[in-house]
Amino acid sequence: MSVVTVTLNPALDQTVVLEALTPGAVHRARSVRRDAGGKGVNVAACLADWGLSVAATGVLGRDNAAPFQALMDAKGIEDRFAWIPGETRTNLKLLDGASGDTTDINLPGLDLTPDALVTVRAALRALTAPEGLVVLAGSLPGGLGPRTYADLTAELRARGARVILDASGPPLAAALAAPVLPFAIKPNRHELEEWAGRTLPGLADVAAAAQDLRARGIALVVVSLGAEGALFCDGDGTLHALAPPTAIASTVGAGDALVAGLVAGLHADLALPDTARLALAFAAGKLARAGANLPPRAAVEAIAATVRVERLTG
Numbered sequence: 001m002s003v004v005t006v007t008l009n010p011a012l013d014q015t016v017v018l019e020a021l022t023p024g025a026v027h028r029a030r031s032v033r034r035d036a037g038g039k040g041v042n043v044a045a046c047l048a049d050w051g052l053s054v055a056a057t058g059v060l061g062r063d064n065a066a067p068f069q070a071l072m073d074a075k076g077i078e079d080r081f082a083w084i085p086g087e088t089r090t091n092l093k094l095l096d097g098a099s100g101d102t103t104d105i106n107l108p109g110l111d112l113t114p115d116a117l118v119t120v121r122a123a124l125r126a127l128t129a130p131e132g133l134v135v136l137a138g139s140l141p142g143g144l145g146p147r148t149y150a151d152l153t154a155e156l157r158a159r160g161a162r163v164i165l166d167a168s169g170p171p172l173a174a175a176l177a178a179p180v181l182p183f184a185i186k187p188n189r190h191e192l193e194e195w196a197g198r199t200l201p202g203l204a205d206v207a208a209a210a211q212d213l214r215a216r217g218i219a220l221v222v223v224s225l226g227a228e229g230a231l232f233c234d235g236d237g238t239l240h241a242l243a244p245p246t247a248i249a250s251t252v253g254a255g256d257a258l259v260a261g262l263v264a265g266l267h268a269d270l271a272l273p274d275t276a277r278l279a280l281a282f283a284a285g286k287l288a289r290a291g292a293n294l295p296p297r298a299a300v301e302a303i304a305a306t307v308r309v310e311r312l313t314g
Contacts, residue, residue: 010038039137130160
């Protein structure tokens with residue numbers, strides 16, 4: 001399998017579009033949509049749109065798994081999820097139509113059973129190969145300790161896989177403190193500030209903290225910066241990539257689309273500047289669409305050609 005994504009705490013994303021979000025007020029929704037989501041699911045969806053062969057594993061609640069099954073069937077994603085009793089959580093996303101900002105309300109997920117994680121590990125053993133790309137993404141459900149990603153990373157790297165980690169909080173901290181590190185990580189600015197223990201107000205500050213992380217043994221550190229684009233740090237230095245202004249239909253899953261573009265670039269063995277362009281093009285292309293969906297490949301390639309990449313260091 002070319003790429004495998006792991007989503008241990010998926011969610012049904014219910015996006016409510018409002019004229020404007022006013023705390024404490026009564027709102028009338030302009031529209032509502034429901035998408036099968038979770039970080040790894042979103043990454044898999046974008047990669048499938050791009051045309052890559054991708055398998056998705058993790059844990060789904062059997063009682064409301066139908067939207068996930070429909071998504072995987074429609075996009076040709078190989079379903080290697082462990083299905084357990086209960087319902088996958090729902091996340092509420094309130095989209096302010098005036099500002100374009102999204103307010104997230106993430107509800108608790110399923111408590112994971114030991115057997116379910118055994119099933120996920122078995123799927124990963126069957127799907128991964130040397131130099132294969134495995135994305136570990138999102139929060140952890142109840143029943144799993146913060147070392148879960150660190151342990152999975154060690155198992156996967158022992159089999160020669162390249163692990164891309166997109167997590168936050170204690171699971172990220174544990175993975176970064178482990179003796180075996182991911183191949184690549186994708187924190188946002190706030191997550192990098194949490195790790196660094198200080199604010200990072202300027203690009204130079206972000207780049208210095210990212211290079212500190214890279215120097216610990218992570219081959220590639222990508223820091224997403226929202227409207228400021230993203231930084232890409234490897235052994236040759238740091239690049240800043242910035243996409244042109246984009247009409248925004250929904251910001252939901254934009255960071256996941258960036259991860260998908262990063263993975264697509266790694267899969268194609270592109271040079272880092274071209275990988276950065278592709279990652280930003282995935283994110284910009286997704287912004288123009290609701291849900292974890294990319295525009296046609298030619299449109300993404302056209303956006304990539306307009307992404308500005310500047311070398312900050314190296």
